[in-house]
Amino acid sequence: MFSQSESLWAEWHRKYSLNGISLWAVQESLSDSWAWKQILKLRPEGRNFIKPILGNGQKISFWFDSWTPLGQLIQFLGQAGPRQLQVQLHASGSAACSNTGWCIASPRSDEAMELHTFLTSIPCPVFAEATDSYVWTTSTCEEPRFNATKTWQDLRPRGPTLTASDLIWFKGGIPRNNFTMWVANADRLPTRARLASWGLQIPTQCCLCSISSETRDHLFLTCQFSMAVWRLSVTRLGEPNRLFCSWAELLSWIRGTSTAAPSILRKLVAQAAVYHLWKQRNNVLHNQIVLSPDAIFRLIDKELKNTINARSKRKQFLNLMSKWMS
Incomplete structure (x- = not known):
């Protein structure tokens, strides 16, 4: 025109x-x-x-x-x-x-x-x-x-780069876990508390413990069910007493590194835990399928072994299997 x-x-x-x-x-x-x-x-x-x-x-x-x-x-x-x-x-x-x-x-x-x-x-x-x-x-x-x-x-101007982007997107990560962690980090997962804030008339109790309001931090970190899964996971990394009270604390732990738990292994474990906890939450809500924390950890353990084994020739994944199995 x-x-x-x-x-x-x-x-x-x-x-x-x-x-x-x-x-x-x-x-x-x-x-x-x-x-x-x-x-x-x-x-x-x-x-x-x-x-x-x-x-x-x-x-x-x-x-x-x-x-x-x-x-x-x-x-x-x-x-x-x-x-x-x-x-x-x-x-x-x-x-x-x-x-x-x-x-x-x-x-x-x-x-x-x-x-x-x-x-x-x-x-x-x-x-x-x-x-x-x-x-x-x-x-x-x-x-x-x-x-x-x-x-x-x-x-549609670009927003600022999230400070945790390097903890979410990395070579060797599992795409579905990367994506779930990305959405969770932005606090955009449709938890019950979030859905209720949009005006939906639904109960807000956590699907995993049925006690507290289902916010992101509660669902993934402070719920008794989630805490049991994290306790089993971090024990494998030589930190049996490590638990997380906030999302920022979890990101800080992922960013850290040690001989027994290098950063790449922490990323894999954290993302696998977040993915499987979210999957279990959906199974309880939609399919009435209830698994124990031990069963969830076995799924995380199997996924970690398969991931490390498939990438064993990469430099970052050398000796990861022995660190995870120790």
Whole structure:
């Protein structure tokens, strides 16, 4: 619509959908196609990216294009603006000029005075040789055409890198365990307490112990069932008295290292425990299948042995089996 594309689709919409009216001003019609209606709904977002550059003023809409620092003049001066300045609602920029310069009515408000002041600082378009143009503006650059990558980055800016990302994503990890740990670390697993906070009328008791509220930290760390699983797991690593009271404490332990429990082994154990505890919670809730902490640990033990054995030739996994079995 703005790049003067000669495609049949663009030409058709310019003639029949816009018919000389700015895209920002055209109203949705019942006869419009679904695709066109979706484009019209995206105008508030698109307006932030499309920057008009004033040339001879023949294409730019005086009222609806943001060709001044004041934004859309129809928004800045209000619906009474066309009557006050004596410039038609769908006029182009050049329509507000004569052979001698700008020809708009004297200001009657502070806003109109601000516009007059700005117009005196720029050349009148009637004297310009260049045509009007539009550029696609993102936070990093201006381009004559749409840039999908940079637009997406502006619409969905990247969040800060989580401090525990190196503890979650690592070479040799089990993808399903990595993912479960990632969601758990962000506290986005649908625990009962989290679901209740969304307004769902459900019980909030922990599925594993039926005593405390099922939050992430309780479910994985302080629940009696989970504590029994962790006790069995860390005993294998030579720390029989190690238990975790908070998620931050668990991450701190994973980040640590020792001769008996290097960091890579701690990552594997912690992620396997979190995955199987979450799986057991779902089995209790949805399938009424109850396993003992010893049974859960046997699943973790089997998974660790299979993982280490499959990666035994990798440098990081050398001697891990003996450390886990000791």
